[in-house]
Amino acid sequence: MSTLVGGMMPHGHHHHNHHPGGGQQCAGDSLPPRFPYGRPDFLELTPELLQYSTEHASRPVLTLKRGSRLPWKTGYAEVINAGKSMLNEDQASCEKLFVKKPSGKHRNSTLLEDNGVSQVQDGTGIPMHFWGVFDGHAGSGAAIVASKLMHRLIRDRLGEICHLLENPNSAPPICLAKNGNPYQVDAKKGPSQESEDPDAVCDSTLRFHMEKTVSLESLVMGVIETAFKQMDDLIEKEKASYAISGGCCALAAIHLMGKLYVANAGDSRAIIIRNNEIIPMTNEFTPESERQRLQYLGFLRPELLGNEFTHIEFPRRIQHNELGKKMLYRDHTMTGWAYKTIVEDDLKFPLIYGEGKKARVMATIGVTRGLGDHELKVYNSNIYIKPFLSCVPQVKVYNLDENKHGPNDVLVMGTDGLWDVTTDREVADAVSAYLSCCDPSDPMRYSLAAQDVLMRSRGVLKERGWRLPNERLGSGDDITVFVVPEHGCP
Amino acid sequence: MSTLVGGMMPHGHHHHNHHPGGGQQCAGDSLPPRFPYGRPDFLELTPELLQYSTEHASRPVLTLKRGSRLPWKTGYAEVINAGKSMLNEDQASCEKLFVKKPSGKHRNSTLLEDNGVSQVQDGTGIPMHFWGVFDGHAGSGAAIVASKLMHRLIRDRLGEICHLLENPNSAPPICLAKNGNPYQVDAKKGPSQESEDPDAVCDSTLRFHMEKTVSLESLVMGVIETAFKQMDDLIEKEKASYAISGGCCALAAIHLMGKLYVANAGDSRAIIIRNNEIIPMTNEFTPESERQRLQYLGFLRPELLGNEFTHIEFPRRIQHNELGKKMLYRDHTMTGWAYKTIVEDDLKFPLIYGEGKKARVMATIGVTRGLGDHELKVYNSNIYIKPFLSCVPQVKVYNLDENKHGPNDVLVMGTDGLWDVTTDREVADAVSAYLSCCDPSDPMRYSLAAQDVLMRSRGVLKERGWRLPNERLGSGDDITVFVVPEHGCP
Numbered sequence: 001m002s003t004l005v006g007g008m009m010p011h012g013h014h015h016h017n018h019h020p021g022g023g024q025q026c027a028g029d030s031l032p033p034r035f036p037y038g039r040p041d042f043l044e045l046t047p048e049l050l051q052y053s054t055e056h057a058s059r060p061v062l063t064l065k066r067g068s069r070l071p072w073k074t075g076y077a078e079v080i081n082a083g084k085s086m087l088n089e090d091q092a093s094c095e096k097l098f099v100k101k102p103s104g105k106h107r108n109s110t111l112l113e114d115n116g117v118s119q120v121q122d123g124t125g126i127p128m129h130f131w132g133v134f135d136g137h138a139g140s141g142a143a144i145v146a147s148k149l150m151h152r153l154i155r156d157r158l159g160e161i162c163h164l165l166e167n168p169n170s171a172p173p174i175c176l177a178k179n180g181n182p183y184q185v186d187a188k189k190g191p192s193q194e195s196e197d198p199d200a201v202c203d204s205t206l207r208f209h210m211e212k213t214v215s216l217e218s219l220v221m222g223v224i225e226t227a228f229k230q231m232d233d234l235i236e237k238e239k240a241s242y243a244i245s246g247g248c249c250a251l252a253a254i255h256l257m258g259k260l261y262v263a264n265a266g267d268s269r270a271i272i273i274r275n276n277e278i279i280p281m282t283n284e285f286t287p288e289s290e291r292q293r294l295q296y297l298g299f300l301r302p303e304l305l306g307n308e309f310t311h312i313e314f315p316r317r318i319q320h321n322e323l324g325k326k327m328l329y330r331d332h333t334m335t336g337w338a339y340k341t342i343v344e345d346d347l348k349f350p351l352i353y354g355e356g357k358k359a360r361v362m363a364t365i366g367v368t369r370g371l372g373d374h375e376l377k378v379y380n381s382n383i384y385i386k387p388f389l390s391c392v393p394q395v396k397v398y399n400l401d402e403n404k405h406g407p408n409d410v411l412v413m414g415t416d417g418l419w420d421v422t423t424d425r426e427v428a429d430a431v432s433a434y435l436s437c438c439d440p441s442d443p444m445r446y447s448l449a450a451q452d453v454l455m456r457s458r459g460v461l462k463e464r465g466w467r468l469p470n471e472r473l474g475s476g477d478d479i480t481v482f483v484v485p486e487h488g489c490p
Numbered sequence: 491m492s493t494l495v496g497g498m499m500p501h502g503h504h505h506h507n508h509h510p511g512g513g514q515q516c517a518g519d520s521l522p523p524r525f526p527y528g529r530p531d532f533l534e535l536t537p538e539l540l541q542y543s544t545e546h547a548s549r550p551v552l553t554l555k556r557g558s559r560l561p562w563k564t565g566y567a568e569v570i571n572a573g574k575s576m577l578n579e580d581q582a583s584c585e586k587l588f589v590k591k592p593s594g595k596h597r598n599s600t601l602l603e604d605n606g607v608s609q610v611q612d613g614t615g616i617p618m619h620f621w622g623v624f625d626g627h628a629g630s631g632a633a634i635v636a637s638k639l640m641h642r643l644i645r646d647r648l649g650e651i652c653h654l655l656e657n658p659n660s661a662p663p664i665c666l667a668k669n670g671n672p673y674q675v676d677a678k679k680g681p682s683q684e685s686e687d688p689d690a691v692c693d694s695t696l697r698f699h700m701e702k703t704v705s706l707e708s709l710v711m712g713v714i715e716t717a718f719k720q721m722d723d724l725i726e727k728e729k730a731s732y733a734i735s736g737g738c739c740a741l742a743a744i745h746l747m748g749k750l751y752v753a754n755a756g757d758s759r760a761i762i763i764r765n766n767e768i769i770p771m772t773n774e775f776t777p778e779s780e781r782q783r784l785q786y787l788g789f790l791r792p793e794l795l796g797n798e799f800t801h802i803e804f805p806r807r808i809q810h811n812e813l814g815k816k817m818l819y820r821d822h823t824m825t826g827w828a829y830k831t832i833v834e835d836d837l838k839f840p841l842i843y844g845e846g847k848k849a850r851v852m853a854t855i856g857v858t859r860g861l862g863d864h865e866l867k868v869y870n871s872n873i874y875i876k877p878f879l880s881c882v883p884q885v886k887v888y889n890l891d892e893n894k895h896g897p898n899d900v901l902v903m904g905t906d907g908l909w910d911v912t913t914d915r916e917v918a919d920a921v922s923a924y925l926s927c928c929d930p931s932d933p934m935r936y937s938l939a940a941q942d943v944l945m946r947s948r949g950v951l952k953e954r955g956w957r958l959p960n961e962r963l964g965s966g967d968d969i970t971v972f973v974v975p976e977h978g979c980p
Contacts, residue, residue, distance in 0.1 A: 161829070174805045176816040176829060212805035212845055214818050214827045221826025229823075300790045315664045315702035326666040328704050333719075333882040336711025337704045339651070339666060355702060392823040 034242035035144045039078070040092045042070055056083040059461075061454060063447045071096045071129050075446025075483035077454045081417075082466055082476035089136035089246070090415050090480040091147035098125030099158040099165065099256070126165055128155060129255040131482050133268050135415040137365075139245025142235055142372030146250055149234065154227045154254060161219060168257060172219045174211060220256060221395045224263045232371045232391035239374065247373030250393065251282065251413055253484070258401035260411070263393035265369035270413040271424050272398060272486070274405065276432045278424050281396050281411070285369035287352045287359040294361060294368065294388050295332035298351045306383035309362055310348040312340075318347055351388075357420065361388050369393070405486040408435040410446065412453070413484070417477030421468065422457045430456055431483065450483040524732035525634045529568070530582045532560055546573040549951075551944060553937045561586045561619050565936025565973035567944040571907075572956055572966035579626035579736070580905050580968040581637035588615030589648040589655065589746070616655055618645060619745040621972050623758050625905040627855075629735025632725055632862030636740055639724065644717045644744060651709060658747060662709050664701060710746060711885045714753045718861070722881035726864045737863030740883065741772065741903055743974070748891035750901070753883035755859035760903040761914050762888060762976070764895065766922045768914050771886050771901070775859035777842045777849040784851060784858065784878050785822035788841045796873035799852055800838040802830075808837055841878075847910065851878050859883070895977040898925040900936065902943070903974070907967030911958065912947045920946055921973060940973040 039045050039053060043062055053062055063077045064070065071094065080088040130151035136143030158165065164172050228250065235244055249266020262270050264282040272279040283289065291313065298304060298311030305311065313330045315337075326339040327346070340346075354360050361368060362378050362385060369390045376385045412427055419427075434452045438445040459466045459474025466474035529535050529543060533552055543552055553567045554560065561584065570578040620641035626633030648655065654662045718740065725734055739756020752760050754772035762769040773779065781803065788794060788801030795801065803820045805827075816829040817836070830836075844850050851858060852868050852875060859880045866875045902917055909917075924942045928935040949956045949964025956964035 172818065172827075174818050175812060178814055178816070210806060210844060210848070214805055218826045219818075219828070222820070222824055222828035223826070225824050225826055226828045296786070297790070300787070315704055316700060322665060324668055326668070328662065328664050328709075330712070333880065334712055334715050336708045336713070336715055336885060337662075338709070338712035338716045354700060358700070390823065395826060 031241065031243040033141060033144075034238055034244050035148055037087055037140060037144065039088070040076075040094075040147065042068065042076070042094060044068060054080055054087060056080060057461075059458060059466075061451055061458070063451050064444070066444060069443065070094045073443055073446055073485055074131065075444075075448070075450040075485075076481065077447060077450035078480045079454060079458050079478070081478045084476065085140075085478075087140050088478045089140045089143060089248075090417075090478040091132075091134040091136065091140070091143040091248070092480050092482065093130065093132040093134075093147040093151060094482070095130045095151045097128045097130060097151060097155045098123065099128050099155055099162055100125030101162045102156070102159050126158075126162065126257065128158065130154065131253040131411075131413060131484060133251045133413050133415055133480050133482065134248045134371075135251075135266060135268055135417075135478070135480070136246050136248040137367075138247065138373070138376065141243060141245035142370075143246070143248035145235055145238070145244055146231060146248055146371050150227070150231050150250065150252060153231055153234070154224060154252070157223045157227045157230070158220070158256070161223065164216065164219065165257065168216055171213050172216055174214070217259065217397055220259075220261060221397065224252070224254060224261055224395050225392055228263065228265060228371070228391050228393050235372050236374045244372065247370050247376065247389075249367055249370040249415070251415075252393070253281075253411060253413060253482075255400065258399065260398040260400050261395055262398065262411075263395045265371070265391060265393040266367045267416045268414065269416070269419045269424075270411060271428065272409075272411050273428045273431055274403065274409045274486075276408075276428060278428050279398065280424070281398065283394055285367060285390070285394075287361045287366065287368055288355070290368040290390075291330075291352050292332050293390075294351060295330075297388060299332050301387070304383075304387050305348075305351060305362075306378070306381060308348060308378065308381060308383060309351045310345060311351050312346060313350050313352055314346070317349075318342055320347060323347075361385060365389070400486060407440050407485065407487055408432055409486045410435070410449075411482070411484040411486060413482040414453075415478065415480045417475045417479035418454065418457045418481055420457070420477065421459075421472065421475045422453070426456070427453055446483040446485055450481045453483070454479050454481050521731065521733040523631065523634075524728055524734050525638055527577055527630060527634065529578070530566075530584075530637065532558065532566070532584060534558060544570055544577060546570060547951075549948060549956075551941055551948070553941050554934070556934055559933065560584045563933055563936055563975055564621065565934075565938070565940040565975075566971065567937060567940035568970045569944060569948050569968070571968045574966065575630075575968075577630050578968050579630045579633060579738075580907075580970040581624040581626065581630070581633040581738070582970050582972065583620065583622040583624075583637045583641060584972070585620045585641045587618050587620060587641060587645045588613065589618050589645055589652055590615030591652045592646070592649050616648075616652065616747065618648065620644065621743040621901075621903060621974060623741045623903050623905055623970050623972065624738045624861075625741075625756060625758055625907075625968070625970070626736050626738040627857075628737065628863075628866065631733060631735035632860075633736070633738035635725055635728070635734055636721060636738055636861050640717070640721050640740065640742060643721055643724070644714060644742075647713045647717045647720070648710070648746070651713065654706065654709065655747065658706055661703050662706055664704070707749065707887055710744075710749075710751060711887070714742070714744060714751055714885050715882055718753065718755060718881050718883050722861045725862050729864065734862065737860050737866065737879075739857055739860045739905070741905075742883070743771075743901060743903060743972075745890065748889065750888040750890050751885055752888065752901075753885045755861070755881060755883040756857045757906045758904065759906070759909045759914075760901060761918065762899075762901050763918045763921055764893065764899045764976075766898075766918060768918050769888065770914065771888065773884055775857060775880070775884075777844070777851050777856065777858055778846070780858040780880075781820075781842050782822050783880075784841060785820075787878060789822050791877070794873075794877050795838075795841060795852075796868075796871060798838060798868065798871060798873060799841045800835060801841050802836065803840055803842055804836070807839075808832055810837060813837070851875060855879070890976060895975075897930050897975065897977055898922055899976045900925070900939075901972070901974040901976060903972040904943075905968060905970045907965045907969035908944065908947045908971055910947070910967065911949075911962065911965045912943070916946070917943055936973040936975055940971040943973070944969050944971050 059079050061079045074094055132150055134143040134146045249268050251268035252263045254261045262281040267284045270281040295311045315328050323342050325342050327342050328337045329340045330337055360366055364378050364385055371391055374386050430453050431449050434449045457475045459468040468474050549569050551567055551569045564584055622640055624633035624636045739758050741758035742753045744751045752771040757774045757776055760771040785801045805818050812832050815832050817832050818827045819830045820827055850856055854868050854875055861881055864876055920943050921939050924939045947965045949958040958964050
């Protein structure tokens with residue numbers, strides 16, 4: 001993510017970039033990294049190629065080797081930034097897994113204890129596919145950890161409701177016994193106080209009271225939301241033992257039982273292209289889009305602003321000699337603007353400041369959701385940013401089974417480096433045009449499409465930097481793209 | 491609003507209705523009412539007719555007298571509830587006003603001091619039209635006060651930015667001098683330190699820094715948002731001197747300089763019907779639609795829940811013998827559901843409970859935005875509801891001047907009594923069908939359409955209550971409808 005962390009400072013408009021070199025040298029200096037830096041395993045990079053991939057001057061585009069295969073023939077391409085950080089802070093993962101009941105042995109184990117291998121993968125269970133894109137900032141540690149562990153965490157959480165997934169036609173029970181099993185309520189006998197199982201009375205005595213019906217789909221959504229939170233907690237916990245630098249936006253697509261769940265926390269983006277029409281699967285979470293949530297927190301918990309910031313938004317900085325004048329402002333309840341008389345407190349730096357890609361929370365960070373960042377503070381202060389960040393994704397569901405898809409219908413997932421310079425429409429047109437010219441039997445066609453659309457955002461190196469064909473500036477950011485065909489799914 | 495206040499109680503599922511008789515007998519018993527009970531002035535009801543309008547058995551539909559005229563030939567109809575409160579707790583207002591600079595004499599006067607007449611209305615100034623619908627609960631006091639004063643408050647707030655409205659082609663200045671005038675910056679001379687006006691330096695020295703541009707439209711939105719807040723504050727303040735019972739949802743449409751601003755706080759609804767297509771102008775604010783906002787407040791400020799309620803949502807009440815079991819839940823961050831192990835704290839009553847029209851905040855109130863309700867407490871407790879209610883409306887803007895309208899294109903505004911039993915589509919079809927059969931020169935046509943659509947929701951009295959033609963139950967609630975033609979505007 002380009003210049004995501006750093007920006008205007010409270011006192012005197014200085015510009016500052018945290019950890020300007022990127023990399024992992026910042027957090028817990030004496031601790032080993034949780035995972036060594038690298039690119040996604042599926043790229044099968046040799047050490048030489050890994051070195052080559054970091055050349056900021058040439059910015060080589062990496063894609064799958066001919067012959068190597070991702071599930072569903074998924075296409076992939078990535079490129080490093082133009083120099084803002086030493087390493088590529090984006091990460092990605094693509095996995096096929098199987099959801100099954102936790103076995104007795106592993107029942108109480110955690111990801112941490114068993115190094116992420118909490119289940120035997122023997123091909124039995126409910127198949128699940130996972131695609132993840134993680135856009136790191138202020139180091140690559142959090143993005144790497146998330147790319148290694150997120151899919152396992154989600155699989156394990158789904159495993160806990162495996163017995164419910166196996167009966168997709170009955171709504172999930174509201175209450176489970178202590179052992180996790182649903183109560184056995186005998187519909188014919190009706191509520192019975194003589195039941196052998198003392199738990200059995202639970203649902204039946206209450207069945208005449210108000211009860212909400214919860215769908216299996218919203219249970220899966222809840223599992224994914226909870227897993228993001230657990231991923232974030234895990235990063236915090238592991239920081240006691242490992243160096244895990246920075247934070248990351250997380251975008252994940254999960255295919256389970258005919259439905260595609262797209263979960264987004266940050267400013268990456270996913271769209272479905274169907275018959276050249278665009279179905280947006282994400283909203284972006286930025287200081288501007290989450291302004292009211294952040295202001296509300298600052299309003300209710302002013303101590304989090306450390307006497308340096310005000311939760312009120314102003315269209316520009318206020319000068320001391322403007323005290324007593326009237327200035328446009330917005331508080332946490334407002335969408336429009338009004339005038340207020342400037343008082344001493346308004347001279348503090350605004351919690352949200354800047355516009356578009358330059359908007360920052362407390363002059364520090366340009367996204368408001370993601371994983372990690374537990375140690376991130378406002379420059380030269382003891383004010384933590386983390387309370388204002390959310391690790392909870394927005395989950396949208398697309399019913400893959402209920403729609404027909406041709407070979408050119410795809411899900412495109414990309415980090416903001418892709419979308420900052422290329423619109424949804426341009427991406428959709430480019431992908432559709434490319435795929436319709438491409439041999440339908442070429443197993444590389446989706447990777448070639450991913451490369452093609454990535455190049456449109458990176459551009460080519462000219463005398464005056466990376467340029468697009470129309471001479472606009474290309475993206476100097478790390479870029480990662482998945483192109484996932486939708487007709488190939490099982 | 492039907493059974494809006496009252497509902498399931500924390501301890502033992504009792505049903506309770508605050509102030510079951512409605513009326514004003516509840517708050518500040520010894521104080522005089524701020525305004526006497528009545529129906530909107532434009533109905534010109536005699537005391538006999540006023541008495542007749544309260545007959546719950548026959549529920550007469552009131553509309554404009556033939557010959558009396560509202561601005562834009564606006565149509566209107568109303569009917570009392572089927573017995574849930576003695577009086578009709580809905581109120582309405584429709585006014586043409588003129589926005590002008592506050593005159594020196596009235597500059598610092600408030601609505602309270604001058605009894606709402608803060609400006610001389612001599613036909614000069616910027617014309618503004620106002621339609622308001624106020625759906626009261628637990629008494630009619632707040633709705634009456636709002637229907638008498640809201641439009642004046644908005645007019646007066648707009649008066650304060652009158653000099654900006656008069657220059658619609660220049661963006662509002664970010665900073666105003668203490669006297670409210672914009673700084674004079676001489677664009678040709680550029681920033682000058684020798685300017686006679688010491689304020690002049692303000693905008694110019696800063697013009698090379700980041701500045702947001704704010705549109706005049708968002709300034710008007712801000713004025714309306716602020717005016718709702720001031721209306722709410724005024725009700726609270728006047729309660730020291732007057733009896734102002736209950737609270738009310740507020741829906742207001744303001745026409746100013748070619749644009750229609752629709753501001754909604756509550757569960758009333760407005761739609762524009764254009765060429766029989768529906769443009770929704772409101773979202774409803776209910777315990778279900780605002781669940782996450784309310785839960786977030788309860789999470790951050792648990793003391794507001796008074797040790798009686800939990801901010802966590804469960805699909806039904808939990809019983810004491812279920813401690814240690816797992817139950818579905820949602821917290822303030824979640825859209826999906828997950829299982830959690832039940833602990834002692836979860837046995838408290840949920841902050842949000844119930845579904846659809848029966849959903850309640852703290853077992854007490856079924857809407858989450860509106861005016862008044864300052865004294866409303868959870869039954870038999872000292873827990874105030876007001877901190878969870880918002881008086882700030884959502885404002886949507888429709889550009890009337892940029893669209894062409896025929897004589898059957900209208901804005902329909904109605905309280906929830908209308909929409910609970912008739913869908914947007916049914917209302918649009920009924921109004922379109924009625925108007926297209928109606929003499930286009932009949933000045934009563936919009937009132938007749940309002941009556942027609944109201945009747946579809948009220949139904950007719952049969953042996954088993956108020957019934958619609960399809961035998962479904964009609965609305966037993968107060969119903970108020972405006973039908974505002976859009977081609978008649980100046």
